[in-house]
Amino acid sequence: MSNSFGKIFKITTFGESHGQVIGVVIDGCPSNVEITDNEINLELKKRKAFSKSFVSKRDEKEKAKIVSGVFEGKTTGAPICILIENTDIKSKNYDKIQNLLRPSHANFTYLQKYKIFDHRGASRASARETASRVCASVLATKILKKENIQVFAYVKAIGDIEANVDLKDLKNIDKSSIFCPDIEAEKKMLQRLKKIEDEKDSIGGVVEFVILNTPDGLGDPIYEKLNAKLANALMSIPATRGFEIGDGFEAAKKTGSSRNDTYILKNGKIQTKTNNEGGILAGISTGMPIIGRVAFKPTPTIAKTQKTLDIYGNEKILSFSNDGRFDLCVAIRASIVVKAMCSLVLVDSYLLNFLQKKDLQMKRDYLSEKMSMRDEKTKNKS
Amino acid sequence: MSNSFGKIFKITTFGESHGQVIGVVIDGCPSNVEITDNEINLELKKRKAFSKSFVSKRDEKEKAKIVSGVFEGKTTGAPICILIENTDIKSKNYDKIQNLLRPSHANFTYLQKYKIFDHRGASRASARETASRVCASVLATKILKKENIQVFAYVKAIGDIEANVDLKDLKNIDKSSIFCPDIEAEKKMLQRLKKIEDEKDSIGGVVEFVILNTPDGLGDPIYEKLNAKLANALMSIPATRGFEIGDGFEAAKKTGSSRNDTYILKNGKIQTKTNNEGGILAGISTGMPIIGRVAFKPTPTIAKTQKTLDIYGNEKILSFSNDGRFDLCVAIRASIVVKAMCSLVLVDSYLLNFLQKKDLQMKRDYLSEKMSMRDEKTKNKS
C-alpha cells in the first residue's frame, strides 16, 4: 500500500534496481489522451543525461514500453502499465558487501524492518525506482498541458554554490548538463563536482521547482493542502532532507507587516504584488507561480573507503570498486524526479478540483464575477 | 475527504471557528484504552497557556467532551467523538471586514475555490481547527506511552533569535511560557515579542520536534516514508512554510564522507555514532531520536492597518479593532500542534508496523539476533 501515490490519478510502482523489470501502473488517467513509448523515453533519457561525467555510470538503456491501457495510440480509461527492463546490471559487485552495514544507507533499516534485503543495487531503495515515477509523469504532463500548466525544476544549489534563476531562465534548464540555467553558477558547480570526484566523495544540493499558469483553487483544506501534498510527494524522493514553499524558512525571520502579499489590480485581475506565499495560500493555489525547494543530502555511497560494521557487529572496511556507478550529487538527476512528482501532485489536484467546481455552474472565477458586477453597475449609472 | 488524517488511527475534524462547535471523530483507536475528558482538557489548556500576554486573547474556555466511543472510562473500538463548544465568540468584529481581501490570509483562496466564505473568525482556516487535532493526540499519546515513545516540541526560534536545546532540556518545555526551554533565548524572545506587540506587528518562528524511544522499522517505503508522512502532517498546520528532518537544508552543503552516520557498537547494540539522518533512514526509523523542524510565517492578521482591495476590486484600508485576538507569533501555540501531529503520525505508523512484523514470529530484532548468533558461535569454540 505504500507503493501507490495519488487519489484520482494514482500510480503504483514496483521492481528492484537489479531485478528483471521496474514498472508503474497508472490508474485513473482519463481516456483519449494520446501517448507513445517514445514520448516517455525522451523524458527518461534526461534522468541520465549527465551520466557521462558525474553521475552513476550504469548504462540504463531505458526502453520504457506501454503494455496496457492504450489502444491505437490513445488511453482507454483502463490501467496503464509501463515496463522498463533492467539491463547492464552488475550484481556481483554487491555480493562482497552483502553483510556490511552501509553508513546512512537503506540496508540497515530494511533489514530491521523486513528481516530480508535484496542487497543487489539497493533494490527498492535505489534511486532507480524513480524512473517509474518519471514514466507516469509524462502522462500527467500531457493532461496539464491542455490547461497550459507548466512544471519546471532545476538545480538551485550544489554545496554552498547557489544559482540565481529568473522565470525567463526556465526555458534554458535542459540546455545545462547539470540542469542549472544560471551559467555563472553552473561553471562553479562543475568545478566543484570535479573536485568532489577527485576526492572520491559526494556532495549535497538543492532543487527548486516552479509551476506556471496554475488555476486558482487547487488543493484542499485541511489535511490535503497543496503545500502538504507537495511536501509529502517531494520528501518521498530518496535522499531528501528538507522542503520549503515560497520564502520557506526565511519566513520565520520576517514580520507580518513586511511580508504579507498585498492585493493589487493587474490586467483587470486581482493579484498579489509580491509572492512570498509561493502561490499557495491556506493550502489552496492563488494562481500566482507556485515555487519551492527541496534539499538533498550527499549520496551516502562514495568511492572513498569507510569504516563500518557487518550485520554480526564485527568491524569492517566498506570499499566499492571505483567504477563510478553512483552519483556525485544526487540532486542533479533528482531534479527530473522533483518535476515528475510536482506534475503528479498537480494533475491529481486539478482533476479533484474540477469535480468540486462542477456544481457551481459558474463560468468565471468568483472575483472576476464580482468585479464585473461592479463595472456593470458603474456603466448603468453613467 | 480532506478533513481526515491517518490510515489506521484516523481522525476527521469539523467545525468553524465561530460556529456552534468544533470537534473530531477518531476511528481506529484500539479498545480498552483508558481516557477521561480531563486528560484532554489538560493538553488543550497548553494551547492557550501564553494567551495572557502575547497570543490571541480570545478566552477559549475549552471544555472538550467525549460524546461517543468510551464506555465506563475505556475506549470500546467504536468511533470516539470529542466536541468543544465555541464560546466567547465576537463575530461582529468580522462583519465590517466581510468584503475585504485580507493579505496573505485564507479568505482570497477560499472565495475563489468555494464561491462562499464564512468570514467570521476565518472559520475552517482558523488555527482553532487545530484544537481538534490536540484532542485526538491525547489518545495517541496514551497508546505511544505504553511503548515508552515520547514526543516533544518546542520553540526553536522566533525571528532571528535561536535557542540551543539539549535532550536533557526537554523536561523543561512546559515550564516556559513560550515553550522554549533555553532560558537565555527565552528572555530575548520575550523582549522581541514585546517590541512586536508595541509595533502592532507579528513575527515568524521555528518549532523543533524530538521523538524519543521510537522502535526501529516505523514508516513504509516508497510513498509513505516516515519523513514524508511527517512532512505532510506538519505542513498541514496553518502558517507552515518549511520542513526539515535531521540536518535538513544543511545536508545540501555537506559531503558524504563527512556526513554519513557511522555504525558503532554501543551497549551491545548496533547504533550510529552521529545522527545526521535525524532518526530516519530510507523513510524508516532507525531507533535513534527522530528530530526535525517546522518554519512558521508571521501571522498575516496584524493590529497595524494595511492597504488592500475589496472583493469588487476597490482600494480599501484593512484595520482590526486592537483587541489582541490574534497571535504575535503563531509558532508558540503551534508547538503544541506540532507535537500533536507528530503523535498522530507515530501512532499510525506504530500500529501499521506492528501488523507488518506479525508474520515474522521473531522475538528479537534482526541485528540483535545476528549478533547473538556470532556470540553463540564464539562460546562454542572456546
Next chain:
Amino acid sequence: MSNSFGKIFKITTFGESHGQVIGVVIDGCPSNVEITDNEINLELKKRKAFSKSFVSKRDEKEKAKIVSGVFEGKTTGAPICILIENTDIKSKNYDKIQNLLRPSHANFTYLQKYKIFDHRGASRASARETASRVCASVLATKILKKENIQVFAYVKAIGDIEANVDLKDLKNIDKSSIFCPDIEAEKKMLQRLKKIEDEKDSIGGVVEFVILNTPDGLGDPIYEKLNAKLANALMSIPATRGFEIGDGFEAAKKTGSSRNDTYILKNGKIQTKTNNEGGILAGISTGMPIIGRVAFKPTPTIAKTQKTLDIYGNEKILSFSNDGRFDLCVAIRASIVVKAMCSLVLVDSYLLNFLQKKDLQMKRDYLSEKMSMRDEKTKNKS
C-alpha cells in the same frame, strides 16, 4: 476507519444507541447546496413512521441539527456535522441482560473482538446508527435532484407475502404505513404482522430499490463496479443477508439466448428492449432504471423468552420486558435506509464520473454522436 463510507462524498458516523448523541460528518459535499435542519428531520421522521403499531416503540424525538459546514443556509465546502441527541433512553432495561449472550445478536462478536461492549441498546450495532446515514442522504438527494436522478425503495416482501410493484406505483410508497405501495399485498402483510406480534416473534422481509433517470457511465471497472458498490453499501445495513441486481438469482436459471437484453431504437436513442441487467452492465450504468433487492433476516430480539448462555458459559433464560422496543419486521424501517445508502452510492459515483468525463470535451454521449454522424451523412447524400 470502518465508520466511513464514500470516496468523494464521504460520510463518517459515530455515536451509540444509548450514548449522548449520534451523528455524522459529511466531507466532500460541493459548496452552495441549500439545506436546512427541517429537510433532514422530515426524512428522519419516516424512519419511525410505523412505530405506533409494529416497530420499535422507542420515541425517537429525533431533532437533527447541523452544527458545521453550512453558512447562511448553504454548504461552504467545509465538513458538515449533523448531531442528533439521544432521548427517551431506558438503559436500565438492558442491565439485567448485560452478561447474557443474545442469540443471533451482535454482543457475542463485539465481545470477542473488542473485549468490551457497551450493552445498552446494542450501542453501535443498533439500527439507530442508520439514522446518521439517513441525515447524510438528504444532502446527497439534493445533489442528485439537480440531475433529476430519483431513488426509491419499498417493502417487496414480508415473510412469504410478495408485492407486485410497477414504476407507476413508486409515487405511492410513502402513503403506505409499511412502505408497500401494492395495496393488496400491504393488507396481507399487516395481518401477518399482527399475528407475529401476538406470537411475540419477528419476521424477515425483502426491500426493493429503483433508481430512475441515472445517466449512463456511472460506476468503475474493475473493483468499483456500480453493482459491487451497491452490494457493499446495502450489505452494511444491519440484518441484511442477501443482495440482488436486476434478475438476481433468477439469472442463474436462465439461458443466454432468452435473457440477453436486445438493443432497440426508442425515441431516437439506443436502448435495451428488456432490462434483465437491472440498469447496470459490466459494472457501469446503462441509463435504464437501476433495480435490485435486499433480504433482511427477522430481528433477533424478540419478546418471546429464549434459552441462552451467559458469558461464563452458564445456561440462562433471556427475556425482555415486553415494552415493544424492537421491530417486528426490520425491513419496514430499513427501506428508508436502503434508499439512503443507494443515494450515497449514486452521488459518489456521479461526482466521480463527472470528473472522468471532463477531459472528453464532448457535448453528447458517444452513441448519440455516432447516430447523428450517420444522419448527417444520409442527409448529405440526398
Next chain:
Amino acid sequence: MSNSFGKIFKITTFGESHGQVIGVVIDGCPSNVEITDNEINLELKKRKAFSKSFVSKRDEKEKAKIVSGVFEGKTTGAPICILIENTDIKSKNYDKIQNLLRPSHANFTYLQKYKIFDHRGASRASARETASRVCASVLATKILKKENIQVFAYVKAIGDIEANVDLKDLKNIDKSSIFCPDIEAEKKMLQRLKKIEDEKDSIGGVVEFVILNTPDGLGDPIYEKLNAKLANALMSIPATRGFEIGDGFEAAKKTGSSRNDTYILKNGKIQTKTNNEGGILAGISTGMPIIGRVAFKPTPTIAKTQKTLDIYGNEKILSFSNDGRFDLCVAIRASIVVKAMCSLVLVDSYLLNFLQKKDLQMKRDYLSEKMSMRDEKTKNKS
C-alpha cells in the same frame, strides 16, 4: 483507482484480454513468505481445467512469472508484480464485430463511459482479468494456511439443477471437471451442458463458498462488515447478479424464534447450535464456518446468432464464428475466482484484525477467559 482491491494486502490489476500481458501488483504482503512461479501456475491451471469440453477453448498457456518483490524464494516486503503474457490471441475474429453492440455485454457501457473501446476480446471487461486475481490469491492462501484458514468454492447449481454438498465433500471439489463434488448432480449438470452446447446457447449458475477455521473477530463495523466486504469482492466478478451470506434470501421468510442461532457449550467452547448466520454476526466472524453463494448470469456471448444494432443505430446480425471461445456456463471457471476473492478478503481482514487485537495483550479470547474465571472460582470453592 478502481483497479485496486484491499486495504492492507492490496492488489492492483492491469492488462487487456488481447494485449501484450495481463498482470497484478501485490502491495502489503508480509516479508519472508515462500513463493514460486510454479505454485501460482498450478492454481491458474484450474481456471482452464474444464476447457477441453465446455468452456472457452482459448488455449491460455498461462505462464505466470513473478518479476519483483521476491528474493531467493521469499517475499521481501516490496511490491510483488506477477506477469502473464497473452498467447493464442485471435484478435481478427473480433474485427468484424467491432462496431456492433453486443447484447448484455460490456461494449455498450464502456463506449458510453470512455468514448473508446479496445474491442478485441472484450479487453478489461473480459473474464481474463480474473486470472490476475487468482495469481494474487495464491500468496493470500499461503498466509491464511499458517493459521489453518481454508477457503473452498464449488458449483452449487447450473440452471435449475442444484447440488447437495456437505463439509465432508469439500476435499473432492477438484476431482470434478466442473468443480461440483456432488456426483449425482454433476452427472445431470454435464448432460445439461451438452444440451446447451448443442443449442449454441449458454446457461447461468450458482457458486457456493465455504471458509473453515476462521478466527472470531474478523470484519469491522459499520461499513466494513465482513459480509459487506465479501459482497463487494464477489459482485466485482464479471457476470455476478446476486450474493447471499448464510441462509440469504431464505432468511426473509423466517421468524426470529425459529431462526436465531442458539448458544451452546461444545468442546468446552461457546458456539452456536445452528449456523443460519453463515459464520458472520453483526459483520464480524463468529468462528463458525463462513458460508454463502453467488449467482452468475448466462454468458452473454453465445454461438447462436442474435439481432442487434451497430453503434450508428443500424439493425445488424451478430454472429461469432463457432470456434467455441466462450464459456457455456461461466460459473464453472468463476468458482476458482470466487475462492480467490474470498481469500483476498480474508487475508486483508485477518491482517487488519491482528493489528486491532494487538493492544489487548490478552492471550485467550474473551469468552474462554471468562469461562476459565468461572472454573477457577468453582475449583477454589471445593
